[in-house]
Amino acid sequence: xxxxxxxxxxxxxxxxxxxxxxxxxxxxxxxxxxxxxxxxxxxxxxxxxxxxxxxxxxxxxxxxxxxxxxxxxxxxxxxxxxxxxxxxxxxxxxxxxxxxxxxxxxxxxxxxxxxxxxxxxxxxxxxxxxxxxxxxxxxxxxxxxxxxxxxxxxxxxxxxxxxxxxxxxxxxxxxxxxxxxxxxxxxxxxxxxxxxxxxxxxxxxxxxxxxxxxxxxxxxxxxxxxxxxxxxxxxxxxxxxxxxxxxxxxxxxxxxxxxxxxxxxxxxxxxxxxxx
Numbered sequence: 683x684x685x686x687x688x689x690x691x692x693x694x695x696x697x698x699x700x701x702x703x704x705x706x707x708x709x710x711x712x713x714x715x716x717x718x719x720x721x722x723x724x725x726x727x728x729x730x731x732x733x734x735x736x737x738x739x740x741x742x743x744x745x746x747x748x749x750x751x752x753x754x755x756x757x758x759x760x761x762x763x764x765x766x767x768x769x770x771x772x773x774x775x776x777x778x779x780x781x782x783x784x785x786x787x788x789x790x791x792x793x794x795x796x797x798x799x800x801x802x803x804x805x806x807x808x809x810x811x812x813x814x815x816x817x818x819x820x821x822x823x824x825x826x827x828x829x830x831x832x833x834x835x836x837x838x839x840x841x842x843x844x845x846x847x848x849x850x851x852x853x854x855x856x857x858x859x860x861x862x863x864x865x866x867x868x869x870x871x872x873x874x875x876x877x878x879x880x881x882x883x884x885x886x887x888x889x890x891x892x893x894x895x896x897x898x899x900x901x902x903x904x905x906x907x908x909x910x911x912x913x914x915x916x917x918x919x920x921x922x923x924x925x926x927x928x929x930x931x932x933x934x935x936x937x938x939x940x941x942x943x944x945x946x947x948x949x950x951x952x953x954x955x956x957x958x
Contacts, residue, residue: 684756685769685780688940689907691733691751692726694953697908698740699724701915712739728752743956750906750953757905757943759934762892764789766809767942772801772828781828784898784936786889787815788868795819795867797887797898798938799832806832807839819844821859821872823900824881825851829938848876848883859885875925877902879918880909886925895933897926897945903935905943906952919954927955 689697699709710720713735723732728751737744749755761767764787772781783800787793794815796806810817817840823829825847837843846865847856861876870891877886880901889896901909903922911918926935931946950956 685767685782685941686778687906688904688937690726691728691747691953692724694742694747694750694907695724695736695740697910697912698742698954700910700912701918702740704740709736709739737953742953746906746951746956747953749951755951757941757947759942759944761934761942762894762896764892765896765934765936766806767936768800768803768806770800770802770832772831779828780939781831782936782938782940783829783832785809785815785817786867786870786896787813788870791868792816793818793867795821795865795872796836797821797936798823798829798900799836801828801831803832803835807836810839817843819846819865821865821887821898822847822851822853822856823886823898823902823938824848824884825853826881826901829900848874848881848885850878850883851881861885877918877921877925879911879914879921884909888929895929896936897929897933898936899926899938901938902926903948903952904937904940905935905948907940908952908954909938923955 706720710717719732733747734744737747766785768783769780773779781800784797792815794817845856846859847853849858849860859874863874865872873888875886878884887898929945933945935943
């Protein structure tokens, strides 16, 4: 499944500008560019020299930003057989917006857990039935409506479903998840890590026990970008570095939007985190 990137280079510029409270005129002044040149960049018209100039002001990696604008790379990942991604249409904010949800199971017991619900659970429910899986738990990375939209659809099928929500966010009937909490699914170990910034309680679920580590990150981190965090920008960057990018390089990152990626690729290619 080829899922489009959540953000383009201009989205990265806008998120970095908003997070640092740098308006277009200030960005033009500090980068030595004209106001029109900055406006063109923010409208999606790429110019390498201008990109490099604004990258320096916004503390973004210029090489990664230019490469992103060129659009020559797409992540190549190998997903474990017991993990599935569901990408569903949720056109709120812009036409064609999609959201991801994930299903994980233990092949020995056929017990399964879901992470977020997406906008539509038809395919997830079909897979659960086809594979003979029993869904016992639903873990929410955060409670933004695109991530919980199909909850009732799932609950109608699994009426004893346990729901878990980050402690800083409210959701009816859910149990509280705290930073550091551990859950088990057969031989698999699921660790909750607080990755707030995009949302007050945004939580990443790190799964160990597979061939390589898996991190369900919600909207904290996207391939080549981050979730919007205008009010907690530095906190969001800090938590992503500490809680996600500190994981082994081959860790599979499963974001709430856009394609799956790896820690190594984001450390090398994400304009927010790549090192010069």
